[in-house]
Amino acid sequence: xxxxxxxxxxxxxxxxxxxxxxxxxxxxxxxxxxxxxxxxxxxxxxxxxxxxxxxxxxxxxxxxxxxxxxxxxxxxxxxxxxxxxxxxxxxxxxxxxxxxxxxxxxxxxxxxxxxxxxxxxxxxxxxxxxxxxxxxxxxxxxxxxxxxxxxxxxxxxxxxxxxxxxxxxxxxxxxxxxxxxxxxxxxxxxxxxxxxxxxxxxxxxxxxxxxxxxxxxxxxxxxxxxxxxxxxxxxxxxxxxxxxxxxxxxxxxxxxxxxxxxxxxxxxxxxxxxxxxxxxxxxxxxxxxxxxxxxxxxxxxxxxxxxxxxxxxxxxxxxxxxxxxxxxxxxxxxxxxxxxxxxxxxxxxxxxxxxxxxxxxxxxxxxxxxxxxxxxxxxxxxxxxxxxxxxxxxxxxxxxxxxxxxxxxxxxxxxxxxxxxxxxxxxxxxxxxxxxxxxxxxxxxxxxxxxxxxxxx
Numbered sequence: 064x065x066x067x068x069x070x071x072x073x074x075x076x077x078x079x080x081x082x083x084x085x086x087x088x089x090x091x092x093x094x095x096x097x098x099x100x101x102x103x104x105x106x107x108x109x110x111x112x113x114x115x116x117x118x119x120x121x122x123x124x125x126x127x128x129x130x131x132x133x134x135x136x137x138x139x140x141x142x143x144x145x146x147x148x149x150x151x152x153x154x155x156x157x158x159x160x161x162x163x164x165x166x167x168x169x170x171x172x173x174x175x176x177x178x179x180x181x182x183x184x185x186x187x188x189x190x191x192x193x194x195x196x197x198x199x200x201x202x203x204x205x206x207x208x209x210x211x212x213x214x215x216x217x218x219x220x221x222x223x224x225x226x227x228x229x230x231x232x233x234x235x236x237x238x239x240x241x242x243x244x245x246x247x248x249x250x251x252x253x254x255x256x257x258x259x260x261x262x263x264x265x266x267x268x269x270x271x272x273x274x275x276x277x278x279x280x281x282x283x284x285x286x287x288x289x290x291x292x293x294x295x296x297x298x299x300x301x302x303x304x305x306x307x308x309x310x311x312x313x314x315x316x317x318x319x320x321x322x323x324x325x326x327x328x329x330x331x332x333x334x335x336x337x338x339x340x341x342x343x344x345x346x347x348x349x350x351x352x353x354x355x356x357x358x359x360x361x362x363x364x365x366x367x368x369x370x371x372x373x374x375x376x377x378x379x380x381x382x383x384x385x386x387x388x389x390x391x392x393x394x395x396x397x398x399x400x401x402x403x404x405x406x407x408x409x410x411x412x413x414x415x416x417x418x419x420x421x422x423x424x425x426x427x428x429x430x431x432x433x434x435x436x437x438x439x440x441x442x443x444x445x446x447x448x449x450x451x452x453x454x455x456x457x458x459x460x461x462x463x464x465x466x467x468x469x470x471x472x473x474x475x476x477x478x479x480x481x482x483x484x485x486x487x488x489x490x491x492x493x494x495x496x497x498x499x500x501x502x503x504x505x506x507x508x509x510x511x512x513x514x515x516x517x518x519x520x
Contacts, residue, residue, distance in 0.1 A: 069098050073122060080125075085133045092126040101296070211328050216321050224306075224318075224325055233299075235289035241422055241447070242415025246276065246287055246406055250385075253404065254295045257381060258331060273366060273401050275339075275394075276387045277518075278408030278510065279502040281448025284387035287408070288335040291385065298329040304341045307358060316361040323365040323382070330380040339386040340393040359395060366401045391513050405519045407510065410446055410502060413439055419447055423454035430485040438491050445500045453491070453498050460490035 076091030099119040106112040211221065237247055253271045257264040264270050276284040292299035300322065307318050326332040336342065343359050366384055386402055388394060399405070411419055416439040442450060461484035466474050 069095055069102070072098065076122075076129075077125070080129050085129050085136075088129050089126065089133070092122060092129065096122055096126065211325050216317065220318065220321060221325075224300075224322060233289040233292050235286060235293050237290050237294055239422065240283055240286050240290055241418030242411050243283055243287065243408060246408055247290075249404060249406055250274070250287060250291055251295075254291055254297060254331075254333060254383060258296070270381050271383065271404050272381075273384045273386070274404040274406065275391070275399070275402035276385070276406055276408050277391045277514065278389070279410065279446055279506055280389050281446035281501060282408045282410060283447045284408050285337055286447075288333075288337070288385055288387065291333055291335070295333070296331075297383075298326070298332045300326055300332060300334045302334060302336045304338065307342065307362075313357075315358045319358060319361040319365060326382045327380075330382055332382045334382065334384045336384065336386045338388060339398070340388045340390045343395050343398045359398075363395075363397050363401065366398075391517070392509070399517060403519065405514070405517060407514045407518060410444065410507070411450070413443070416442055416445070416450060419450045420454065423451050424458070424486070427454075427458045428483065428485040430487040432488045433486065433491070434488065441495055442500075444502065446502055449498065449501055453494055456498060457490040457494040458486050460493065461486065 072091050072095035076088050076095060079085070079088035079091060096119060099115055099122070103112050103115050103119070106115065211225065240247070253274055257270040276287065278284060288301075291297075292301075302322065307322070308315050322334070326334055343362060384402070391399075391405075417435050420435045420438060442453060445453070462482050465482060465484065466477070469477075
């Protein structure tokens with residue numbers, strides 16, 4: 064965290080407020096308040112943390128004052144003008160010599176308030192501190208950052224990527240994911256540490272430019288990607304095969320190139336490609352289409368120029384590709400080489416299953432006879448998604464018993480308290496007779512064989 068950036072943003076916010084550019088002022092205030100919040104989380108000295116919290120409180124008060132001024136100005140614009148001559152018009156005579164017709168007043172339009180877009184160029188020019196520096200998850204709906212210049216590209220494509228791919232805060236934290244400590248450790252090393260220690264991650268220690276998560280369906284690969292977006296403070300691009308495909312010839316390659324150019328512009332960036340095997344399967348197969356091959360080639364070319372490949376590159380400007388797949392054996396060999404770290408996301412362990420049960424049932428009341436350790440033994444071989452389904456079905460058992468035999472009118476008349484009954488051990492026993500595991504032993508052997516040959520933990 065650069066203290067000078069925080070000071071510069073606070074100064075800009077106050078200057079714009081004094082100049083009457085309240086929209087831009089609010090942008091700077093919102094940004095610096097979030098930066099201080101992130102900075103406080105990294106502080107270990109309690110006394111220093113208290114001082115920063117006091118500074119943040121004062122800035123919030125200034126922000127509220129600016130917000131109040133804007134509200135007052137908007138109310139002036141929305142109020143209807145009052146005709147002061149209306150009460151007198153009923154009493155006046157019709158003699159034009161005594162009461163000449165009133166001359167309409169010439170109303171000049173008030174100076175329009177500057178909108179957030181009008182200040183984007185000035186912000187980019189004056190404050191590089193507003194550029195993403197890994198200061199923490201940013202609410203893009205209220206915090207205007209630097210704007211990508213899409214000159215040379217279709218403006219609709221640029222707007223679509225800005226709107227649909229640059230992810231808002233998914234609000235998934237590391238603690239929401241049970242087990243998978245090795246995967247969490249690797250993702251922290253690949254994304255967070257290069258921004259904390261940029262001088263160390265240079266040369267041969269350059270950051271990984273590609274990480275592939277391999278594992279059965281429902282083991283938490285997408286959840287890990289969401290946790291990266293929430294916790295690591297990078298711009299997060301969530302890409303699917305539909306995002307990078309178009310019916311027009313040559314348009315898909317342009318989308319891939321535009322995606323990576325935007326990622327470098329908003330760096331540090333994480334591009335998450337879920338089900339990457341659907342985009343970049345093996346080339347040269349009989350059922351491969353020419354357009355699909357061109358998209359794969361463009362993706363490989365762009366990935367080769369991404370990340371800290373040169374010793375002089377700044378790790379804080381890195382772009383990392385984070386991919387997930389359930390079919391690693393279908394991925395193109397050249398892409399596999401570019402995804403330098405290939406990690407296996409296994410089925411949850413016994414301890415992990417207990418943690419998953421606790422996470423899924425934290426909002427549900429449990430009966431005294433519920434033994435989570437015993438349930439965890441019975442669901443050995445279940446994936447994380449399977450365990451979530453077990454918890455969801457068991458939590459609805461009491462409701463099903465309560466409404467059994469009731470008419471629709473009686474069901475609608477039930478209060479919330481009547482349906483809030485604790486989940487019993489019998490509910491879990493009955494649920495496990497209906498919900499089976501979704502991953503077979505043969506599938507696990509295939510994953511282990513592939514990781515034994517190509518894994519890179």
